[in-house]
Amino acid sequence: MPAFQFRKLVLSAAVMAVWPLAAQTAPAQPNDFIDVFAKLSGEHKGLRKNHSKGVCAVGDFTASKAATAYFDADLFSGETLPVIYRFSLPGGNPLAPDYAGVPRGFAAQFSLKNGTKHNIATLNVPVFAAKDPETFLGLLQASVPGADGKPDMAKLTAFKAAHPDTKPLEQWLASHQPPFSYATAEYFGIHTFYLNSKQGEKTKIRWHLQPHDGVKGLTEAEIAEKKPDFLHQRLAERLQQGAVSFDWIISFGEPEDAVNDPSVQWPAQRKTLNAGMLRLTASGDNSCDNINFDPNVLSRGFSASDDPVLRMRSPAYAISFGKRLSGQ
Numbered sequence: 001m002p003a004f005q006f007r008k009l010v011l012s013a014a015v016m017a018v019w020p021l022a023a024q025t026a027p028a029q030p031n032d033f034i035d036v037f038a039k040l041s042g043e044h045k046g047l048r049k050n051h052s053k054g055v056c057a058v059g060d061f062t063a064s065k066a067a068t069a070y071f072d073a074d075l076f077s078g079e080t081l082p083v084i085y086r087f088s089l090p091g092g093n094p095l096a097p098d099y100a101g102v103p104r105g106f107a108a109q110f111s112l113k114n115g116t117k118h119n120i121a122t123l124n125v126p127v128f129a130a131k132d133p134e135t136f137l138g139l140l141q142a143s144v145p146g147a148d149g150k151p152d153m154a155k156l157t158a159f160k161a162a163h164p165d166t167k168p169l170e171q172w173l174a175s176h177q178p179p180f181s182y183a184t185a186e187y188f189g190i191h192t193f194y195l196n197s198k199q200g201e202k203t204k205i206r207w208h209l210q211p212h213d214g215v216k217g218l219t220e221a222e223i224a225e226k227k228p229d230f231l232h233q234r235l236a237e238r239l240q241q242g243a244v245s246f247d248w249i250i251s252f253g254e255p256e257d258a259v260n261d262p263s264v265q266w267p268a269q270r271k272t273l274n275a276g277m278l279r280l281t282a283s284g285d286n287s288c289d290n291i292n293f294d295p296n297v298l299s300r301g302f303s304a305s306d307d308p309v310l311r312m313r314s315p316a317y318a319i320s321f322g323k324r325l326s327g328q
């Protein structure tokens, strides 16, 4: 066989071998998420393309003495810092029902004395829906309703079976009730971050926010009532009795703990440090409307891991932010 024909044969064999793989693993693009949120929930101009339904709150944060002593981070200076918060439900539907068995969101933007900002955007579940953006996108796409208004359950089940990293969140949601109030949920950072210690170490951490009001879910009877809107009002009523507070609990990772996979929870026995208290004093204004709670906006001392889901969040949030600010 002439050399050029042989090369052509080898090349086509290589292309054929790689093609199905390439089609399956095409990297997810930030815009793909904006498109699929619209397919799932419709277009809602001027609103967040995900977590559309939500409520703002204001308050402050004071780091604990332990955090100030241990970490070399501006956020943990020990001064009381103003914070703008937002609680939310996931999805692009601004009328999402408050009893739904889906995660709840809690975001905060801290304003530091030196003018810098620090954001967190958490969920009341300890794991994410998928290990990477491609699986999360595939899961969302498989959930898009067909002409009959319902997702193709066979397709969705097959997708989940082929992607076991979708299971931990599904199992967690099946074994926990949705929260009674935004103030009675524990919220998790989910991703791994790094924090500088005073000893000059880059410490591998995860964290969660523990409510002073305790963790309390809706009862089966309350879920069956199907009241669509009670979370905003319940928060406002609770705040009339005084501040709502959360402790910021930092867990220290062991070498074997997952760094870049947010679908895997760390073992519960990890060493922890109470890094301080987030306090909410009022809710219901519009202070959070024009904030992009991008979780990669971190103050000095913190740094992000290479978790691909965490990395995807910045560009997706930026597109959503740009669209909603320009009335799209």
Ligand code: HEM
Pocket: 033, 047, 048, 049, 050, 051, 054, 086, 087, 088, 104, 105, 106, 107, 121, 122, 123, 128, 133, 136, 188, 189, 190, 191, 262, 291, 292, 293, 309, 312, 313, 316, 317, 320, 321, 324
């Ligand atoms: C690839 C994965 C993800 C994508 C594409 C995505 C996408 C988005 C988008 C487009 C928004 C609206 C942003 C805005 O308009 O300001 C949003 C909001 C939000 N997301 Fe994500 N997200 C992802 C993963 C996560 C994870 C892992 C968490 C929790 C650890 C999370 C928690 C939140 C919260 C709490 C909000 C509401 C923030 C607010 O109140 O403004 N998201 N997400």
